[in-house]
Amino acid sequence: MSDERDKSPRRAMCAAVLTLEAIAVALSVPVMIGISDIRPAVALPVGLGVALACLLVAGMLRRESGYTLGHVLQVAAIALGVLAPLMYFLGAIFALLWGTAYGLGRKIERERAAAFAEYDQNQAS
Template sequence: MRTLCSSTLIGEFFVIGFAALVAMKDPGLSMATVWMVSGIAMLLCLLLCGVVTRPAGVVLGWVLQFALIASGVVVPMMYFLGAVFAALWWASVHFGRKIEEAKARFAAQAAEVGPPADAA
């Protein structure tokens, strides 16, 4: 799960950075505001990569997904990109957990069978 979710978060890191470049064109927003909000979101993406295996990490990931969708108020294309990344986040969590369960089953089966016999 960690690899899939971290990959999604790193992709979001870059998308948030590019969206900040677009948001800078809005005359109603100061550059400091745009980069402070975007910087915090980008930092959150990186920090979540480290805690994604904990239950709170997944919940914070969902909060980030909804914030990304809500950023469409400033950059309308983010409605679409936020929805895409929310779907990717769901898939990463869902299939990541299935992969972990399968690995645990295979490890349990391997422990029951024991080490392979040496062919002499």
């Protein structure tokens, strides 16, 4: 039963968003090079760097600092719009998904904690 209590819906949802965001950002690199005429020497390290950061932060979500970095990554993804204007839109979509996953995940965690506390109290009686 304690295994079920340790599962974090917020972590799972936020990690899923970051993983999908990493894929989308990595796929934006050819767009930056081909359509936006950004030099590969700029597009590759910036685009793939943000994509890699998304994956690394997804693995860091066991600590609260990982969520802070996740918020920062949303700003970085939107800022990629400077290189490829479509990223303003795509970054905003992922920021919205991140915010929803984060907020909904926190709500679920609070409700689960209350339910487990009530269950424990009923078991003790």
